Amino acid sequence: xxxxxxxxxxxxxxxxxxxxxxxxxxxxxxxxxxxxxxxxxxxxxxxxxxxxxxxxxxxxxxxxxxxxxxxxxxxxxxxxxxxxxxxxxxxxxxxxxxxxxxxxxxxxxxxxxxxxxxxxxxxxxxxxxxxxxxxxxxx
Numbered sequence: 001x002x003x004x005x006x007x008x009x010x011x012x013x014x015x016x017x018x019x020x021x022x023x024x025x026x027x028x029x030x031x032x033x034x035x036x037x038x039x040x041x042x043x044x045x046x047x048x049x050x051x052x053x054x055x056x057x058x059x060x061x062x063x064x065x066x067x068x069x070x071x072x073x074x075x076x077x078x079x080x081x082x083x084x085x086x087x088x089x090x091x092x093x094x095x096x097x098x099x100x101x102x103x104x105x106x107x108x109x110x111x112x113x114x115x116x117x118x119x120x121x122x123x124x125x126x127x128x129x130x131x132x133x134x135x136x137x138x139x
Contacts, residue, residue, distance in 0.1 A: 039087030091123035109133035
């Protein structure tokens with residue numbers, strides 16, 4: 001045996017750097033992962049709080065895409081409910097006493113603000129202030 005130390009093998013594989021690495025990562029990602037990453041970038045650019053970081057009774061400003069919109073009565077009163085997704089988590093946005101709101105439809109991006117409530121383990125914004133993002137606008 002020789003007294004010379006043997007070179008250690010690195011534990012991490014060598015990754016391509018820069019633009020090439022990002023291109024490979026995008027090709028290896030699913031469409032849903034890419035959409036989530038885009039929504040998270042939009043959240044940061046708009047200066048909003050990520051939904052996964054929102055806690056009960058906290059006043060927040062969030063942004064994302066409406067995934068579903070349904071009319072669901074609550075205690076005999078009409079309530080328009082929408083699921084807002086920002087790439088990190090989802091929350092329910094509920095407008096009490098409303099059957100429909102022009103522009104509130106699946107696929108639409110919006111910014112909503114108000115006080116978070118927890119209902120049946122889900123985050124909910126009741127009657128939030130909201131701003132619809134123009135159609136086709138990326139940021």
